[in-house]
Amino acid sequence: MLTKETALMVNISGPVRPGIVASFAKALLKYEIEIVDIEQVSLQNTLGLHLLLRLKEGSKFEDSIIKDLLFECSKLDLTLTYQRIPEDEIQQKSRRKLLVLTHFGDTRSIAELSSVLAEENVNIEAISSQSHHGARSIEMTINITGLSNVDSLKNRMMDKSRKLNVDLAIQSMAACRKNKRLICFDMDSTLVDMEGIDEMAHKAGVHREVARITTKAMRGDFDFETSLRQRVAMLKGLTLDDVIDIRDRMVFSEGADELLTTFKWLGFKLGIVSGGFDIFAEYLKDKFSLDFAYANQLEIENGALTGKLRGDIVDAAQKARILNQVSCDMGIPLDQVVAIGDGANDALMLSQAGLGIAYNAKQGLDRIANVALSRAHFNHIFHLLGITEEDIDEAMSCKTL
Ligand SMILES: [Mg+2]
Numbered sequence: 001m002l003t004k005e006t007a008l009m010v011n012i013s014g015p016v017r018p019g020i021v022a023s024f025a026k027a028l029l030k031y032e033i034e035i036v037d038i039e040q041v042s043l044q045n046t047l048g049l050h051l052l053l054r055l056k057e058g059s060k061f062e063d064s065i066i067k068d069l070l071f072e073c074s075k076l077d078l079t080l081t082y083q084r085i086p087e088d089e090i091q092q093k094s095r096r097k098l099l100v101l102t103h104f105g106d107t108r109s110i111a112e113l114s115s116v117l118a119e120e121n122v123n124i125e126a127i128s129s130q131s132h133h134g135a136r137s138i139e140m141t142i143n144i145t146g147l148s149n150v151d152s153l154k155n156r157m158m159d160k161s162r163k164l165n166v167d168l169a170i171q172s173m174a175a176c177r178k179n180k181r182l183i184c185f186d187m188d189s190t191l192v193d194m195e196g197i198d199e200m201a202h203k204a205g206v207h208r209e210v211a212r213i214t215t216k217a218m219r220g221d222f223d224f225e226t227s228l229r230q231r232v233a234m235l236k237g238l239t240l241d242d243v244i245d246i247r248d249r250m251v252f253s254e255g256a257d258e259l260l261t262t263f264k265w266l267g268f269k270l271g272i273v274s275g276g277f278d279i280f281a282e283y284l285k286d287k288f289s290l291d292f293a294y295a296n297q298l299e300i301e302n303g304a305l306t307g308k309l310r311g312d313i314v315d316a317a318q319k320a321r322i323l324n325q326v327s328c329d330m331g332i333p334l335d336q337v338v339a340i341g342d343g344a345n346d347a348l349m350l351s352q353a354g355l356g357i358a359y360n361a362k363q364g365l366d367r368i369a370n371v372a373l374s375r376a377h378f379n380h381i382f383h384l385l386g387i388t389e390e391d392i393d394e395a396m397s398c399k400t401l
Contacts (some may be wrong), residue, residue: 007085008035008062010069012049014078018041020049023076027068028053031061036090041128045129052090090231097147098173101140101157102371105166110138116160117142120153130341130383133392137383141173158366167380170373172270175335175354180385182332183263184323184349187274187281187295190359191260193253196276197231199246204238213298221254224275224315224345228296229308236307240300247283251361253380258396260288262387265395269330273322275314294322320348338385341365 013189021040029036037052055061064084103109115166117124127139144150154170162170167227188195201210210231217227255345263270271292272281281295297310312318328335339346342361350356350369358369359378366372373380382392 004211006055006056007087008053008065008082009085010051010053010082011079012051012069012073012080013047014076015164016045017046017076019329020047020076020078023072024049024051024069027072028065030068031055031065032389033065039126041126047363052085053250073079074323084227094376095145096143097145098146099142099150099173100173101142102137102139102168102169102171102178103137103140103161104165104168104383105161105164109161109164109166112164113157113161116153116156120147120156122147122153132389133379135377135380135381135383137380139242155367158372161372162366165355165374167373169355169357169384170369170383171355178333178336178354180268180355181336182327182330182397183273183338184270184271184326186275186343186349186359187284187347188276189253189342190340190346191253191256191272191284192280193251196246196280199236200235200238200243201231203242203246204235206234209234216401223312228275228315232296232298232305232309233307235305238305240303240305243279243298243305244295248279250283250337254376255380257288258392259378260290260383261399262392263290265398266387266391269326269332271326273314273319273326273339273349275316275319275343289361292326316345316348319345323349325354336383341382355384357384384388 012020017159025035025044034053034054034117035051038050039138040047040049042048070080071251072078096103101113103113105113114124123143124140125143127138128137129138143152147153157168157170185191197210198207201207213222213227215222216222222230222298228388260270269291270288271290272284274293274295275297277293278293278297279396281293284290294314299306299308299310307382314322318347322338324334333354334352337353338355338359339349339353340359341350342359346358347365347368350358354372356369357371357373358365358374360375361369361372371384
């Protein structure tokens with residue numbers, strides 16, 4: 001007989017058909033059984049239904065309950081196993097810390113990533129996959145309760161995915177389930193497949209000089225503002241017509257058009273937060289009806305660049321401040337904000353957002369981000385935000401009307 005310290009774990013499997021949950025729930029209702037926990041998954045035509053049951057104190061019906069459940073199974077061509085679990089071994093769902101991993105790989109990546117989890121002694125609680133829009137994503141819910149170094153696990157997973165060349169997202173379960181409402185995009189080498197300053201330097205015939213400063217800045221010889229002002233100074237005299245010519249030939253990153261159109265259609269707030277230049281950012285803002293665009297402002301006089309900048313410099317810290325300010329102004333909490341960027345000056349902005357996406361980024365930024373996406377994999381963002389192929393098709397067909 002079951003005592004008050006005992007629960008019953010029931011596992012049912014077999015062919016899918018309508019009415020299975022109803023049949024078992026009705027059978028249990030007769031005995032006033034409490035269903036403490038329930039999970040069901042189905043793959044193709046086979047289901048697995050798992051029930052954790054607790055009887056009222058002093059229940060005398062264990063044998064009858066099991067007989068009734070087995071009877072329902074025989075009617076529905078299902079298989080049943082069960083085991084008793086002492087009360088003190090039942091894991092409290094509310095106390096678990098869960099992360100959601102989404103990866104875009106194959107059997108090898110499932111094997112390698114789950115091996116890392118096993119080495120870290122982390123259980124996978126659920127796995128599911130979805131395929132649409134030319135990509136398949138696999139989502140694993142993992143239990144990190146009691147894990148002492150979560151950052152180490154994240155870094156190991158990001159390193160492994162980089163080696164496997166598969167995109168990977170790691171989010172807390174709570175953040176994952178919150179609907180995202182605001183997306184801040186970096187511009188150069190993220191939304192567009194170019195660096196505006198390099199194109200302008202080519203046009204002005206100072207590409208080598210500008211590249212030299214860029215290299216020094218990357219080495220840490222200058223801060224971002226100093227290197228930006230030095231490079232812009234070299235562009236003095238470049239005509240507005242030349243800049244407009246570059247702007248009109250700007251190439252979008254693969255999938256960027258579809259991404260912006262779909263998010264706009266779905267009602268997301270969208271904008272650009274760029275360390276590049278206003279003339280390009282404003283153009284994109286108008287073209288895609290974005291809600292905002294922040295970038296460095298080129299000073300133009302008599303139809304040519306003066307080699308100076310106007311207003312505040314948009315550097316890494318300013319990008320993060322803008323993201324905070326915009327989310328504040330729009331009344332959207334940070335954990336409902338997505339930030340996407342490729343460069344070192346996106347790191348702070350990505351770390352502030354509920355979902356920070358490193359796009360085609362160098363090692364380092366992907367450690368700060370929740371997600372590392374390869375070049376031309378913008379459409380993987382649809383999977384992460386639960387957007388379906390139907391949403392995308394509808395958005396794109398509305399655009400062409
Ligand atoms: Mg960039």
